[in-house]
Amino acid sequence: MSTQIALDTFVAETGGWVAAQLEACTRCGICAEACHFYQATGNPDFAPVWKIEVLRKAYEQRMTPGGKLKTAFHIEKKIDDQELLDWSKIVYEACTVCNKCSMACPMGIDLGPLIHNVRTGLAAAGLVPADLAAAVQKQLDEGSPLGVTDDVFADRIDWVQDDWDVDIPIDKEGSDTMVVFSSIEIMKFPENLADIARILNTAGENWTLSSKGREVVNFGFYEGSPEHTALFLQKLVDAATELKVKKIVVTECGHAYDALRWTAANLIDVPKELEITHIVALMDKFVSEGKIKLKKGAFDGSGGIAFHDACKIQRRGGHIEEPRRLLNILAPESFRELTPNKEQAICCGGGGGVIAIKEADPYRFAVFGLKIDQAKVAGADTVVMACSNCRLQFLDGIQHYGSELKIKGLSNMVAEAMEGAN
Amino acid sequence: MASFTLTPVEKGIMRCRHTGELSHEDVQTLASFLHDYRGKLLIDLTDITGEECGRHIHQFAPMMPTAAIFGAELDPGVLDFPDSYYTHQVKLFDTEAEALAWLREQ
Numbered sequence: 032m033s034t035q036i037a038l039d040t041f042v043a044e045t046g047g048w049v050a051a052q053l054e055a056c057t058r059c060g061i062c063a064e065a066c067h068f069y070q071a072t073g074n075p076d077f078a079p080v081w082k083i084e085v086l087r088k089a090y091e092q093r094m095t096p097g098g099k100l101k102t103a104f105h106i107e108k109k110i111d112d113q114e115l116l117d118w119s120k121i122v123y124e125a126c127t128v129c130n131k132c133s134m135a136c137p138m139g140i141d142l143g144p145l146i147h148n149v150r151t152g153l154a155a156a157g158l159v160p161a162d163l164a165a166a167v168q169k170q171l172d173e174g175s176p177l178g179v180t181d182d183v184f185a186d187r188i189d190w191v192q193d194d195w196d197v198d199i200p201i202d203k204e205g206s207d208t209m210v211v212f213s214s215i216e217i218m219k220f221p222e223n224l225a226d227i228a229r230i231l232n233t234a235g236e237n238w239t240l241s242s243k244g245r246e247v248v249n250f251g252f253y254e255g256s257p258e259h260t261a262l263f264l265q266k267l268v269d270a271a272t273e274l275k276v277k278k279i280v281v282t283e284c285g286h287a288y289d290a291l292r293w294t295a296a297n298l299i300d301v302p303k304e305l306e307i308t309h310i311v312a313l314m315d316k317f318v319s320e321g322k323i324k325l326k327k328g329a330f331d332g333s334g335g336i337a338f339h340d341a342c343k344i345q346r347r348g349g350h351i352e353e354p355r356r357l358l359n360i361l362a363p364e365s366f367r368e369l370t371p372n373k374e375q376a377i378c379c380g381g382g383g384g385v386i387a388i389k390e391a392d393p394y395r396f397a398v399f400g401l402k403i404d405q406a407k408v409a410g411a412d413t414v415v416m417a418c419s420n421c422r423l424q425f426l427d428g429i430q431h432y433g434s435e436l437k438i439k440g441l442s443n444m445v446a447e448a449m450e451g452a453n
Numbered sequence: 454m455a456s457f458t459l460t461p462v463e464k465g466i467m468r469c470r471h472t473g474e475l476s477h478e479d480v481q482t483l484a485s486f487l488h489d490y491r492g493k494l495l496i497d498l499t500d501i502t503g504e505e506c507g508r509h510i511h512q513f514a515p516m517m518p519t520a521a522i523f524g525a526e527l528d529p530g531v532l533d534f535p536d537s538y539y540t541h542q543v544k545l546f547d548t549e550a551e552a553l554a555w556l557r558e559q
Contacts, residue, residue, distance in 0.1 A: 162538065166537075175535075177539070178534070178535020178537060180535075183534075183535065186512075187512070190508070190512045194480040194481070195477065195480075196477055218535070220488070221512075222481065222485070386538060423539055437489070438488070
């Protein structure tokens, strides 16, 4: 039964673009070498070409004469429930949808969205791993996958305002900018709230948080359900419309940025005049416009500092130079690049919902070994990032490996080095 | 002077002893410590009252590593925080011995 639903969804998702991508794949396997899960484990099931095989099979068996003949004459067996369960493990537990594979594909196939389509079929069939499904249900029931209910949000903001001594406006109608944090920042990294508020206040930004669109995380996007993704996105767009803001700034969350910046426009009506940007771009803009001044070399002298490029913010989002410009002010002597970097960077291993799935721990930790190696080679004592999900994965990873690597959020560094902060 | 002290108990366990009302600076320093610290935590509240520290324990709990708290009467509700993949177990105990024994088992 679930197989039927998944196959119907695969077929429904297979328009001309998907069919063209599947037909173009020569199955050369070069994408495997780009996949951090394959690199770290050597498991051929984790090769991106294999991750989309179920989609290709469904397309071929349902839509091509050759595929129909193959199943009719039992040359190829039809996809069954067990096979789909196996793919569920592969595409949710051993894929962060980081899309590095698409950078390697000689045919220019955009594998990430195809893997997302596989997730969509599996989500429709109810084959999302239990931990991820529970977080989605929590977001549906409570408005937050990580428990940031109305009361928790209000309580947390009060605490940050009091103890970090910073003004955080909420529901201020007529603000230019609505800022949306991730639940991880709200619950685990509250200093992000304080530091980003301080940066915005110092720059003179007319901004607000929204109690209705209080967090940006979108577990519907992780599971691959367009219905849930749209539902969670709509809350944010409605909140922005209600507050009459011109811009939404997503703070340190990668997947949420991808969902709101690009996917939203394909799923719901997003007002054309509503700008959506990332805090990294805004901080860089503030510096270039002289709205905030940073103490040059504020972080020099305490070892090598490298930047971890987050898949959805840097590779997908294109915010590659902004963090580097900031770090070249904050630590011009100590800054060094991890290799590979920028759009070719290796994912931390915790994105795409993987970090939320307990059974995926062995894979995400195996992948994180690559990040430790990168930091060692670069001579980095500290790794900086602009994604709180990556940061959580780094903190778990260094604990797992007993590494002495230090982890920092870019916004925290900017706030710390800011002169004349309000 | 800070209203807390951090001293090692044994390998992998640190004692965080609160000696008075936390200032804003203390709260920020503790938040930073909780990000960097990778062991377990024995939280000693013998020198303060539950009223003084209840709010902070409640707010810090989701950020804590595996932690055992003892030494002050706390409303168990302060440890009501959303359970998720990023949180660790934080429990209240009547005595230091009980707290430490539990921590060693974790």
